[in-house]
Amino acid sequence: MSDAGPVTRLVPQPAATVPLRGLYLEHDLRRLAEAAGRPYVVANFVTSLDGRIAVARTDGTGLTVPSNIANDRDWRLFQELAVQADLIISSGRYLRDYAAGRAQEILRVYDDPQFKDLRIWRADRGLPAQPALAIISGSLDFPIPAVLADGDRDVVIFTTEESDPARICELERQTGRVIIAGAQQVTGRGLVDAIASLGYRTVYSAAGPQVLHMLLADQVLDRLYLTQVGRLLGGASFSSIVEGGLLERPVDMRLHSLTYDAAGVGQLFMCYERLT
Ligand SMILES: NC(=O)c1ccc[n+]([C@@H]2O[C@H](COP(=O)([O-])OP(=O)(O)OC[C@H]3O[C@@H](n4cnc5c(N)ncnc54)[C@H](OP(=O)(O)O)[C@@H]3O)[C@@H](O)[C@H]2O)c1
Known part of the structure; x- marks a missing residue:
């Protein structure tokens, strides 16, 4: 499935046939963040029709995005948001998987020629080559990959008051910055306030269901991007988009855009915006 070829925008009306490429660049997250004058936080997931975002690996090493729902057209849109x-x-978890060779670089515009236009998009705006990377972790149990320790990319680790001070010092030596953003858990509010003080505005969560819960619990998620692939997977061991306790306050989101992609088995690209 290549990322060439159009999609059908259903919402907002009127419906229209539009190119897939550029669909999410047009959302112009940087303008939204600028208008908000604070960190503007979006998250993105690809899910099966029965709500699976991750299923058990066959070798028993945890969960992974189901390979039969991951696809190039969704991946293109993931990159358009990340860039x-x-x-x-x-x-x-991501850095543990990265160290074990089970995870790839998040933003692929520098090493995958199909995303050259996105690399140029970023350069044209005078942005740093790579976005900064925030790692959320209570355990601090991961190695810092050489590409982060030796590179010029900003890395900020967010952890809790319960973390081992010696480990914090070690990570600070390797990456520069470790920020306490919660007592037993990193909180969405603690995270976003720290992000604001560091001066970052457009924030993209590529993490999973626990991080989404953290962002929802403090009502700091602004947009949720969901790709729903028309395929059911079943299975007993899986993740859905949110994991954690019942939210004290439900989070109300209004459909901002809906696009149908008929390629392959078909998928819906949805974008929801939090009602404030
Ligand atoms: N289909 C999709 O679109 C999609 C998107 C994202 C992820 N996934 C998949 O979902 C699975 C889980 O992903 P993930 O591990 O990145 O997601 P996650 O469940 O959001 O994050 C898990 C890890 O993040 C840290 N963490 C999360 N919330 C925290 C908090 N409030 N305070 C402190 N630490 C916190 C913990 O790290 P420590 O253990 O180090 O303390 C925890 O183990 C993976 O298989 C991934 O591939 C799928």
Whole structure:
């Protein structure tokens, strides 16, 4: 499935046939962040029709995005969102998987020729080559990859008051910055306030269901991007988009845009915006 070829925008009306390429660049997250005057936080997931975002690996090494729903057209849109970011949120789990060779670089516009236009998009705006990377972790149990320790990319680790001070010092030596943003858990409010004080505005969460719960619990998520692939997977061991306790306050979101992609089995690209 290549990322060439059009999609059908259903919302906002009137419906229209539009190119897939550029669909989410047009959302102009940087303008929204500027208008908000504070960190503007978006998250993105690809899910099966029965709500699976991750299923068990066959070798028993945890969960992974189901390969039968991951696809090039969704990946293109993932990159279009990532390229707009000042800061990408990821997790301790991501760095553990990265170290074990099970995860790839999040923003692929520098090493995948199909995203050359996105690399140019970022350069044209005078942005740093890579967005900064935020790692959320309570355990701090991960190695810092050489590409982060030796590179010029900003890395900020967000952790809790319960973290081992010696480990914090070690990570500070390697990456520069570790910020306490919660007592037993990093909180959405603590995270966003710290992000604001560091001067980042457009924030993209590429992390999973626990981080989404953290952002929802403090009502700091502005937009939720969901790709729903028309395929059911079943299975007993899986993740959905949110994991954690019942939210004290439900989060109300209004459909901002809906696009149908008929390629392959078909998928819906949805964007929801939090009602304030
Ligand atoms: N289909 C999709 O679109 C999609 C998107 C994202 C992720 N996924 C998949 O979902 C699975 C889980 O992803 P993930 O591990 O990145 O997601 P996650 O469940 O959001 O994050 C898990 C890790 O982040 C840290 N963490 C999360 N919330 C925290 C908090 N409030 N305070 C302190 N630490 C916190 C913890 O790290 P420590 O253990 O280091 O303390 C925890 O183990 C993976 O298989 C991933 O591939 C799928």
